[in-house]
Amino acid sequence: MKLTTIITIKNMVCPRCIKVVREELENLGLTIESITLGSVVLKEGIDQKLKDKIGEVLLNNGFELLEDKTAEMIEKIKVEIISVVQSFENIELDLFNISDHLTQKLGIDYPTVSSLFSKTEGITIEHFFILQKIEKVKELLRYNEYTLSEIAYKLGYSSVQHLSNQFRKNTGMTASHFKKDSDNLRNSIDSIGN
Numbered sequence: 001m002k003l004t005t006i007i008t009i010k011n012m013v014c015p016r017c018i019k020v021v022r023e024e025l026e027n028l029g030l031t032i033e034s035i036t037l038g039s040v041v042l043k044e045g046i047d048q049k050l051k052d053k054i055g056e057v058l059l060n061n062g063f064e065l066l067e068d069k070t071a072e073m074i075e076k077i078k079v080e081i082i083s084v085v086q087s088f089e090n091i092e093l094d095l096f097n098i099s100d101h102l103t104q105k106l107g108i109d110y111p112t113v114s115s116l117f118s119k120t121e122g123i124t125i126e127h128f129f130i131l132q133k134i135e136k137v138k139e140l141l142r143y144n145e146y147t148l149s150e151i152a153y154k155l156g157y158s159s160v161q162h163l164s165n166q167f168r169k170n171t172g173m174t175a176s177h178f179k180k181d182s183d184n185l186r187n188s189i190d191s192i193g194n
Helices: 015-027 048-060 069-086 098-106 110-121 125-143 148-154 160-171 175-180
Strands: 005-010 032-036 039-042 064-066
Touching: 005 069, 015 032, 015 039, 015 048, 048 064, 064 069, 069 098, 069 110, 069 125, 098 110, 098 125, 110 125, 125 148, 125 160, 125 175, 148 160, 160 175
Parallel strands: none
Antiparallel strands: 005 039, 005 064, 032 039
16 A cells, blocks of 8 residues: 655745745655645655654745645635636636636535635635735736736736726725836735735
C-alpha cells in the first residue's frame, strides 16, 4: 500500500506560491507527488514533529498549514475563486456561474458551501468573488493593457456602467480616479475579505 499525505495550505494564490512551497518542502527532504494552489500531496507519511517543521517553514514564507476541516474548505473555496478570476481570459465570465462552479469543483451543494463561507468569513461568496474581480480590475487598470470597456467585457460585467458602479461601491473612487492616482496600491489577493 502506497502511503501519501495531503496537506492543505492557506494563502497559496499564484504560480509563484506553488514554486516557493515546492522548494521549501523539497528542502525539508520531502517528495511531492502533486501540488496545486492550496494543496500538496506528499509521497510519504509525516509525523507530528515533521508536520510542525512544515508549519514553521510555511509560516516563515507567509503561508499557513491548515488542519481544521472548516478552514480547509474555506481555503478551497477561496482558491477556486482566485483561480477563476486570475485566469479570466480563459473563461467566459459573462456565462460563468460561481455557485455551479463551486458545486462542481467541491462536490458539495452550494447552500452548504455558501452558509459555511458566510459564517466563517463574515461575507458572502458572491461578495468575495466581487472583491477578487475588483482587484483584477485594479491590476488591469495599472498595467494599462485594456480599456475599461474591454475589462468589463473580459470580467463578465453586463456593462461598463455596472463595472464602474461596483468599482466605486467597493473602493470609494471611480476607476478613472484610481488609474490616475499612483499612490493607490492594490490589495494582496490573500488579504481580500479578511
